[in-house]
Amino acid sequence: MTLEVRGLTIRIGDRTVVDDVSFTVPDGGRFGLIGGSGSGKSLTVLAILGLLPDGADATGSVLLDGVELLGAPERRLARVRGSRIGTVFQDPQTALNPLRTIGRQLAEPLRLRGRLTRTATRAEAVRLAGLVRLPDPGRVVDAYPHQLSGGQRQRVAIGIALALSPGLLLADEPTTALDVTTQAEVLGLFDRLVADAGASLVFVTHDLAVLAGITREVLVLSEGRAVERGPVAQVLAAPQHPVTAALVAAARATSFGAGEGS
Numbered sequence: 001m002t003l004e005v006r007g008l009t010i011r012i013g014d015r016t017v018v019d020d021v022s023f024t025v026p027d028g029g030r031f032g033l034i035g036g037s038g039s040g041k042s043l044t045v046l047a048i049l050g051l052l053p054d055g056a057d058a059t060g061s062v063l064l065d066g067v068e069l070l071g072a073p074e075r076r077l078a079r080v081r082g083s084r085i086g087t088v089f090q091d092p093q094t095a096l097n098p099l100r101t102i103g104r105q106l107a108e109p110l111r112l113r114g115r116l117t118r119t120a121t122r123a124e125a126v127r128l129a130g131l132v133r134l135p136d137p138g139r140v141v142d143a144y145p146h147q148l149s150g151g152q153r154q155r156v157a158i159g160i161a162l163a164l165s166p167g168l169l170l171a172d173e174p175t176t177a178l179d180v181t182t183q184a185e186v187l188g189l190f191d192r193l194v195a196d197a198g199a200s201l202v203f204v205t206h207d208l209a210v211l212a213g214i215t216r217e218v219l220v221l222s223e224g225r226a227v228e229r230g231p232v233a234q235v236l237a238a239p240q241h242p243v244t245a246a247l248v249a250a251a252r253a254t255s256f257g258a259g260e261g262s
């Protein structure tokens, strides 16, 4: 699906926290949003979903395949969120319900969409568990979130996001809470699944090194404003804005520093 964000401006009280941000993600395209803490990344994602916090007011335009989402009725937004846009957020601990089995949560989007028999629902949950490479899918569907590792829980969250084959995926710091090795595994899986699904992707992170393997295009936000944009490789090689330069330095320190003596 094509996502066009045009002139998105978000105000909370008398503060403008996102200021005239525009970007386009073509059908099947991938786009990175990067910036430091408080730069407006999460609010941009929430505005696309129609899930801004109370007191936040958004103007501009969010078009999904040409259909305006900003200011659309909640019923329509809920339908779009349920079926056309999948989301993966930072903390799988809070995204999952501790009292429900993994299988029930994997199958929840399908259950909401239509009537499925018990057997069909379970089969679909097992299929999704296998898709996200959870160990022993036939058994893991009966487990509860606390019985899984952080990386496994995030795999479940990715499975839920992909359950209805959405045309657009929004991932907000999906691997930030994981240790480095797990982060690489989950990112690799996510990368493959998004490609297989042919979905468009908006990937939010504060870590340019993470983004480099996932998207080609990036937009840098600082204090709610777009300060730089372009291909990730080019931005990494020759950052133009001081904020971008700081993000590049941080990325080099974490991912290239140790082994290369730089």
Ligand SMILES: Nc1ncnc2c1ncn2[C@@H]1O[C@H](COP(=O)(O)OP(=O)(O)OP(=O)(O)O)[C@@H](O)[C@H]1O
Pocket (backbone or CB within 6 Å): 012, 017, 035, 036, 037, 038, 039, 040, 041, 042, 043, 044, 053, 206
């Ligand atoms: N519910 C809210 N009420 C008031 N201000 C808010 C609210 N949510 C966010 N803000 C403010 O809006 C600005 C942008 O927040 P946002 O969460 O989009 O930043 P972010 O780039 O996602 O940061 P982080 O990487 O820390 O999550 C920040 O200054 C934040 O304090």
